[in-house]
């Protein structure tokens with residue numbers, strides 16, 4: 088299926104896509120391309136418009152204006168063709184809880200029109216892939232979340248789509264299941280499937296070939312994780328750990344003009360340092376009766392980039 | 408193929424849903440029995456007193472007719488009018504029969520006999536029913552003396568086709584077809600609307616819409632199991648009506664099945680329409696009940712005769728499928744007629760079904776926006 092000689096290396100092309108819900112703009116005039124075979128990450132805070140974009144591309148809701156091409160087929164005209172070559176895994180688990188994994192897969196095999204032999208072999212493949220071969224006759228509602236997500240992935244891959252849309256596939260899944268899920272995503276990408284994935288997890292975003300940041304329906308930045316970290320962060324990131332981290336965070340926020348923007352990652356404080364000597368920070372904190380456990384420069388993570396990208400944007404938005 | 412997959416999946420869901428299965432089997436029977444017995448207008452053993460002034464062979468024959476019918480119970484033979492009045496005032500009897508002295512002579516001379524009937528009107532409904540029984544019994548009696556029966560001079564007997572086609576005067580013969588129509592409408596509309604809205608609520612519809620399945624394949628696959636269930640319910644309820652309530656089935660069962668399918672198409676159309684405009688299961692069920700139950704009870708002629716409704720309401724009843732199906736059921740059950748007479752009803756049922764189904768499919772495409 089993948090060896091089809093296609094002139095274009097663009098799997099998904101979005102041009103000026105806008106989606107309005109009763110006057111509220113959920114997706115605001117965004118344009119981007121997804122290259123064939125890449126893992127394309129879609130990042131943004133809650134309500135940014137990630138799911139809306141995916142749902143438009145999968146033909147679940149209509150676009151308000153603009154255009155989208157999937158494998159060269161227009162989402163306005165060629166829904167039938169598109170739906171055959173795309174796989175979709177919705178944000179909310181949406182297989183049938185009252186069916187067994189086997190019955191769920193059989194249903195999707197039928198709905199995608201697989202003939203009975205192909206269907207049988209693909210179901211077997213999906214059950215093995217999702218590690219469900221032994222539990223194929225349990226009720227889906229009884230499965231742990233991690234298994235459910237893998238089953239949903241299996242169902243969306245049953246018809247061997249060339250483009251896979253995954254909407255927060257690992258939400259609410261424990262870290263080890265998340266890792267094994269991403270192994271499956273990699274394997275798909277290696278076999279040539281284009282993967283379009285949204286996520287909240289920054290560590291997952293690092294695994295993507297390219298990342299699109301969106302916020303309030305607008306596309307803010309699109310690049311590879313490496314480039315984003317190099318190009319978008321001119322400041323050094325200083326990580327500060329203190330026993331009273333809340334107090335330290337508040338104290339540093341008051342001095343952001345001289346030290347730079349601070350953000351909280353769990354109990355660790357990240358400072359985008361704009362000063363000259365980070366020894367100043369330590370003395371400032373000690374002066375405020377805060378015991379500093381460690382203070383050191385760290386390589387920037389995507390989360391730092393994300394925070395840096397969102398803040399100035401938010402500020403201009405608020406002042407305009 | 409895709410249609411079969413959708414149908415099979417729905418069937419599995421139904422089979423795993425014990426509550427649904429119980430509803431499907433017991434709810435129609437329960438409705439039939441509650442309403443069949445509860446809404447019955449039949450009153451048995453109406454207490455009656457007789458003042459027989461004629462005291463003849465013929466008058467005694469007439470009294471026997473009342474006595475033999477299970478509807479009347481003669482509690483007293485009086486020897487004065489005033490005693491009858493007394494009994495009526497004390498609510499001891501509902502009906503008093505006074506046979507005049509020259510009753511036998513009048514009957515024999517074919518002049519037509521007259522009796523005086525005094526009815527306790529304190530309970531208007533019971534009084535009405537008792538009068539109806541009296542009319543029937545009396546007509547039966549006079550029928551033996553005046554042939555053909557059409558010449559009997561009891562207008563209420565001749566005018567009332569109810570009695571004509573329902574010689575036993577069993578109100579269950581009228582109630583039960585109405586209940587069958589209501590059950591089918593209710594089950595069809597609620598089951599289909601719930602089934603589709605449930606998928607919206609649980610989100611499973613997302614995955615369906617993203618697949619290449621066409622909306623007609625989805626809808627058809629989804630409602631096929633419910634058509635089968637509803638047909639099963641028809642058989643169940645008709646069988647129960649036949650055995651429990653002795654409702655006669657004078658027409659063809661095959662034609663009954665044909666009309667039932669037509670009527671089901673209406674019920675499913677209403678259900679699909681409801682599902683296309685509601686967002687959650689509870690809302691859908693409420694709307695399905697409102698749109699199926701109320702018109703089927705109030706505007707179908709089941710409770711209020713259509714001819715006595717205001718003009719505007721009468722016009723609305725043309726959109727009530729139960730109206731036609733009620734006529735069909737009464738026709739097939741009681742009169743033994745079929746399509747040759749009931750074709751206008753068939754046409755109207757077709758037209759309504761197409762209206763509801765096309766309304767639903769137009770709305771359905773946009774559901775996820």
Ligand SMILES: Nc1ncnc2c1ncn2[C@@H]1O[C@H](COP(=O)(O)OP(=O)(O)OP(=O)(O)O)[C@@H](O)[C@H]1O
Pocket residue numbers: 108111113131132133134135136137138139140178776
């Ligand atoms: N059907 C709808 N009707 C009205 N508003 C909607 C609808 N779907 C989404 N929205 C709104 O559009 C905005 C974008 O929603 P969307 O689901 O695309 O966000 P998201 O980026 O996927 O967020 P999350 O991370 O929470 O999944 C939100 O404000 C949401 O409330």
Ligand SMILES: [Mg+2]
Pocket residue numbers: 137138139178254255
């Ligand atoms: Mg989302």
